[in-house]
Amino acid sequence: xxxxxxxxxxxxxxxxxxxxxxxxxxxxxxxxxxxxxxxxxxxxxxxxxxxxxxxxxxxxxxxxxxxxxxxxxxxxxxxxxxxxxxxxxxxxxxxxxxxxx
Amino acid sequence: xxxxxxxxxxxxxxxxxxxxxxxxxxxxxxxxxxxxxxxxxxxxxxxxxxxxxxxxxxxxxxxxxxxxxxxxxxxxxxxxxxxxxxxxxxxxxxxxxxxxxxxxxxxxxxxxxxxxxxxxxxxxxxxxxxxxxxxxxxxxxxxxxxxxxxxxxxxxxxxxxxxxxxxxxxxxxxxxxxxxxxxxxxxxxxxxxxxxxxxxxxxxxxxxxxxxxxxxxxxxxxxxxxxxx
Numbered sequence: 183x184x185x186x187x188x189x190x191x192x193x194x195x196x197x198x199x200x201x202x203x204x205x206x207x208x209x210x211x212x213x214x215x216x217x218x219x220x221x222x223x224x225x226x227x228x229x230x231x232x233x234x235x236x237x238x239x240x241x242x243x244x245x246x247x248x249x250x251x252x253x254x255x256x257x258x259x260x261x262x263x264x265x266x267x268x269x270x271x272x273x274x275x276x277x278x279x280x281x282x283x
Numbered sequence: 284x285x286x287x288x289x290x291x292x293x294x295x296x297x298x299x300x301x302x303x304x305x306x307x308x309x310x311x312x313x314x315x316x317x318x319x320x321x322x323x324x325x326x327x328x329x330x331x332x333x334x335x336x337x338x339x340x341x342x343x344x345x346x347x348x349x350x351x352x353x354x355x356x357x358x359x360x361x362x363x364x365x366x367x368x369x370x371x372x373x374x375x376x377x378x379x380x381x382x383x384x385x386x387x388x389x390x391x392x393x394x395x396x397x398x399x400x401x402x403x404x405x406x407x408x409x410x411x412x413x414x415x416x417x418x419x420x421x422x423x424x425x426x427x428x429x430x431x432x433x434x435x436x437x438x439x440x441x442x443x444x445x446x447x448x449x450x451x452x453x454x455x456x457x458x459x460x461x462x463x464x465x466x467x468x469x470x471x472x473x474x475x476x477x478x479x480x481x482x483x484x485x486x487x488x489x490x491x492x493x494x495x496x497x498x499x500x501x502x503x504x505x506x507x508x509x510x511x512x
Contacts, residue, residue, distance in 0.1 A: 183439075190366055190382055191454055195439050198456050241461040242454035244382060270349070 188239040189246045189262045202236030205247055205266075211273055232258065293317055297339040298421065298484050306502060314394025316340040319504040326507035331472060333427040333500030335491055336508055338476075339484065341422060342390035342399050345414030346407075351384055354411045358402060362386055367452040369465055374398050377476075379452055379465055387416060387463070389476065392509050420463075421484035424508060425491060426474040429498035434464070434475065436494045442466070444473055458490040472511045 184196040204226050209218045227233070230253055237260070238245050247266070249258040290300035290310045296317075297303070303310070303319050311320035318340050326334065346355060355362060355378075362380045363370050369379035375391035376398040390396030407413070425433065431443045437458040441447065444466075453464045462479040479487050492502070 194455060239454070241456060241463070242381065244454075 186237065186248070186257060187260050188237075188242075188244060189260055190244045191239055191242055194239065198240055200238045200240055202238055202245065205234040205236055207266075208271070211271070236263075288312060288317060290317055293340075295340050295417070297337050298481055299337050299339065299488055302485065302488065303337065303502075308502075308504065311506075312394070313341070313392065313505060316342070316394040318394070319502075320506050321504035322502055326503040327510045329501060330426050330503045330507040330511055331428065333429040333433060333495050333498045334425075334503035334507060335488070335495060335500065336424040336426070336503050336505055337484075337488070338392070338422040338424055338505065339481065341392065341394055342396045343388060343416045343420070343422065343478075344399050344403060345381075345385065345387045345416045346402070346411055347385040347414055348410040348412045349384055350408055350410035351386060351412070352380075354408055355386055355402075358405060360386070360388075360398070360402075363450075367454070369450050369452060369467065372398055377465070377467060379463070381452065381454065381463070385414075387414075387478070389422075389465075389467075392505060392512075416478070419481060420478040421481045421487070423477040423479075423484070423488065423491070424474055425477060425495075426469065426472050426503075426508065426511075427500070428473065429495075429500060430473050430475055432498060433491065433494050433500065437490065438464070440464075442475065458487055458494075460487060462487075469508055469511050472508075474508070 185193045186196050186199050187193045206222055209222055232249055232251050235248050235250055237248050246260055247263050248260045288310055290296055306322050308319040308322050310317050360378055362378045366380050366382050369377050371377055374397045376396045377389040379387040381387055388399050390399055434442045440453045440455045447466055449466050449468045451466050460479055460483050462477055465476040467476050468474050
């Protein structure tokens with residue numbers, strides 16, 4: 183069994199985790215175009231090399247980030263997502279020409 | 284102590300009450316709740332060897348959110364500095380810190396927790412969200428000298444007492460379902476409180492009893508835990 187280290191719970195069997203996709207910096211929601219949002223939500227770079235990914239520890243519902251080499255499947259480090267998300271983001275409805283279409 | 288009563292007398296029932304009835308359980312009221320008092324005789328000794336008790340009707344609640352810990356502190360709750368540890372409050376309530384923004388509060392075996400009642404009635408600021416753990420999660424207690432051996436069969440985390448101190452918490456997979464396992468000894472009795480999705484508790488109950496069989500474990504009533512204090 184592969185072992186992944188959860189920043190909250192420590193080393194656990196890989197079967198306790200769910201993959202959550204690639205991490206991308208979130209676009210500024212006030213200025214992003216519909217195209218940028220679509221790319222952020224649906225598109226993936228599929229990089230061969232070191233990528234940052236979302237993972238969830240199922241038993242604690244704890245989401246965190248991992249740096250993983252997709253060529254060797256080696257996890258370089260895992261870390262709390264509050265290292266990248268340290269303030270609350272409130273979304274308000276924004277009307278743009280694109281959202282009206 | 285009330286005479287024997289029916290588990291369906293109150294709206295809060297354990298999902299396991301039919302199984303308990305099949306095992307000829309005698310139900311009594313504990314505080315505001317009804318739980319199994321005993322199934323057979325000499326359960327105090329049975330609990331010291333290996334016992335499984337269903338405490339699902341006893342009080343518990345969770346609070347989560349960026350403001351949860353600061354609010355709890357203002358309300359006089361003492362919680363551990365590190366996540367995945369629990370500490371006992373003066374009224375007997377156990378407060379488990381599950382992360383940097385989540386607490387789980389577990390009443391003692393009296394069936395009444397002044398702290399939980401007080402927090403449930405208190406005004407909550409923004410970014411503090413209640414979690415109805417008494418509805419969402421079942422509560423089993425696995426106790427006795429063979430409890431660590433039993434857990435080793437169904438859980439990958441090393442929960443033996445020499446590696447898993449009293450008050451520690453493991454959020455992990457138990458018999459292939461998600462569970463919060465909290466070591467909360469009763470006097471000298473090794474005891475693990477197990478919280479898991481209430482919709483899966485019949486499966487977990489059967490799985491644990493199956494794992495306990497080789498160590499001659501059996502269900503015990505709440506009174507056996509109280510008598511071991």
